[in-house]
Amino acid sequence: MPYLVADDLPTESAGKRFRAALARPGIYQLPGAHNGQAAIQARNAGFDGLYLSGAAMTASMGLPDLGIITVDEVAFFIRQIARSSGLPLLVDGDTGYGEVLNVMHMVRTFEDAGAGAVHLEDQILPKKCGHLNGKNLVPAIDMAAKVAAARKASRDIVIMARTDAAGVEGFDAAVERAKMYVDAGADAIFPEALNTREMFEKFAAAMPGVPLLANMTEFGKTPFYTAKEFEEMGYKMVIWPVSSLRAANKAQAELYASIKANGGTHKMVDCMQTRQELYDVIGLHDFEELDASIIKTIVPQGMPQI
Ligand SMILES: C[C@](O)(C(=O)O)[C@H](CC(=O)O)C(=O)O
Numbered sequence: 595m596p597y598l599v600a601d602d603l604p605t606e607s608a609g610k611r612f613r614a615a616l617a618r619p620g621i622y623q624l625p626g627a628h629n630g631q632a633a634i635q636a637r638n639a640g641f642d643g644l645y646l647s648g649a650a651m652t653a654s655m656g657l658p659d660l661g662i663i664t665v666d667e668v669a670f671f672i673r674q675i676a677r678s679s680g681l682p683l684l685v686d687g688d689t690g691y692g693e694v695l696n697v698m699h700m701v702r703t704f705e706d707a708g709a710g711a712v713h714l715e716d717q718i719l720p721k722k723c724g725h726l727n728g729k730n731l732v733p734a735i736d737m738a739a740k741v742a743a744a745r746k747a748s749r750d751i752v753i754m755a756r757t758d759a760a761g762v763e764g765f766d767a768a769v770e771r772a773k774m775y776v777d778a779g780a781d782a783i784f785p786e787a788l789n790t791r792e793m794f795e796k797f798a799a800a801m802p803g804v805p806l807l808a809n810m811t812e813f814g815k816t817p818f819y820t821a822k823e824f825e826e827m828g829y830k831m832v833i834w835p836v837s838s839l840r841a842a843n844k845a846q847a848e849l850y851a852s853i854k855a856n857g858g859t860h861k862m863v864d865c866m867q868t869r870q871e872l873y874d875v876i877g878l879h880d881f882e883e884l885d886a887s888i889i890k891t892i893v894p895q896g897m898p899q900i
């Protein structure tokens with residue numbers, strides 16, 4: 595039903611629902627949803643949690659993933675995904691867009707917008723995709739302070755700390771940083787850009803009892819593993835962060851090339867979501883029925899003749 599009806603809204607905060615999902619056995623599978631439509635499609639495919647990727651948001655805005663997006667721009671994405679899908683959402687908070695007060699502002703804004711979890715990373719600005727070379731990190735203590743700030747700002751939202759150290763300072767430093775971030779208040783850890791099964795397993799063995807996230811981004815440093823394989827390696831969450839946008843972007847580029855080549859869209863119609871399919875996904879008829887039903891709650895016998 596449309597998110598507009600109070601009785602249909604989740605009774606618990608997204609943060610509590612995200613925590614409950616983490617407490618279940620098995621790995622929590624969080625496909626990237628880069629907008630409200632993608633979020634409904636992922637839910638319809640059977641997922642019960644989602645990821646909002648900084649790389650996908652910025653790419654969809656025609657920008658590189660360098661941390662030049664703002665808190666309110668991200669909140670716009672969070673709101674549409676939380677409303678359209680009703681699912682708990684893990685949001686990419688990049689570096690927190692500044693220092694400790696900015697981190698706190700981010701956490702409050704994201705939680706108020708409907709996010710269930712947020713991750714913060716230990717790079718300096720301009721940050722980079724974790725799977726690129728040439729990253730630079732802030733001192734571990736500065737990141738720990740950001741984590742403590744996020745913890746203080748959180749009502750229910752899950753605070754996750756990402757460390758990019760494995761590819762910069764080495765594996766041991768990544769473990770050391772992760773432990774420091776847990777001590778500072780992180781609920782979960784995202785070890786970025788591990789590149790072998792051994793590394794994933796060793797990291798999990800070094801962090802007993804801490805929920806860990808695996809990032810199964812394509813064309814990066816991590817070879818393909820399935821959700822089940824990550825679960826066996828000791829991971830509690832897996833994201834496919836940019837996949838929906840990559841697939842949509844490729845389809846879009848083919849569409850534009852075809853219009854240009856053929857003078858119209860006729861050759862691409864078979865690749866398109868039909869009007870009916872679109873309306874089914876977004877629930878147009880539910881919204882129309884809701885609209886028509888409101889007057890009946892005031893005048894159940896129909897409109898008086900005056
Ligand atoms: C997870 C990530 O932070 C994202 O923004 O989705 C990126 C994904 C990517 O660029 O492939 C990352 O830094 O890994």
Ligand SMILES: [Mg+2]
Pocket residue numbers: 647648649659686688
């Ligand atoms: Mg990112």
